[in-house]
Amino acid sequence: MSLLDYFRSSKSKTATVAKERLQILVAHERYYRDKPSYLPQLQEELMQVIRKYVQVDQDAISVKFEQDESQETLELNIVLPDSQAARSSQQDTVRAL
Amino acid sequence: MSLLDYFRSSKSKTATVAKERLQILVAHERYYRDKPSYLPQLQEELMQVIRKYVQVDQDAISVKFEQDESQETLELNIVLPDSQAARSSQQDTVRAL
Numbered sequence: 001m002s003l004l005d006y007f008r009s010s011k012s013k014t015a016t017v018a019k020e021r022l023q024i025l026v027a028h029e030r031y032y033r034d035k036p037s038y039l040p041q042l043q044e045e046l047m048q049v050i051r052k053y054v055q056v057d058q059d060a061i062s063v064k065f066e067q068d069e070s071q072e073t074l075e076l077n078i079v080l081p082d083s084q085a086a087r088s089s090q091q092d093t094v095r096a097l
Numbered sequence: 098m099s100l101l102d103y104f105r106s107s108k109s110k111t112a113t114v115a116k117e118r119l120q121i122l123v124a125h126e127r128y129y130r131d132k133p134s135y136l137p138q139l140q141e142e143l144m145q146v147i148r149k150y151v152q153v154d155q156d157a158i159s160v161k162f163e164q165d166e167s168q169e170t171l172e173l174n175i176v177l178p179d180s181q182a183a184r185s186s187q188q189d190t191v192r193a194l
């Protein structure tokens with residue numbers, strides 16, 4: 001199963017609502033369990049980067065953090081606002097200048 | 098299928114080699130196909146953030162970019178060096194001071 005397939009299958013649940021969505025996943029396989037996880041702090045910085053590209057409302061982000069004995073995953077699901085199209089086009093224009 | 102399950106299943110192929118790995122996935126569902134993708138540029142910035150936390154050799158990164166009619170996915174697979182344990186512990190100490 002490819003990653004694109006994974007997202008395709010998970011997408012079908014909300015396929016009737018044509019929202020733009022951005023999903024960021026971080027998986028860390030760890031073999032040194034004595035160290036604290038840096039994923040929570042990483043998450044903050046990732047969101048700062050994302051905000052350079054798209055406008056994100058705080059309540060449009062859902063975060064899931066899972067952990068087992070050998071790995072941890074961080075999942076950020078962001079629903080992009082409808083006005084995104086206009087805003088991103090502007091940014092693209094600026095970038096192209 | 099949860100995301101943790103997805104990584105668990107994809108991990109089994111290399112489970113015999115006890116390497117630390119970091120995997121970053123970005124999926125963008127798009128409904129405005131006229132705009133250029135910002136994922137390639139986002140990828141650069143994500144790597145800059147990652148490098149604040151872990152030492153990453155350029156040849157330890159594999160990048161996969163997939164695209165279909167409604168979404169695009171960016172996949173970064175990073176094998177962390179064995180010396181990572183020592184380095185990260187140092188960083189954690191500094192951060193805790």
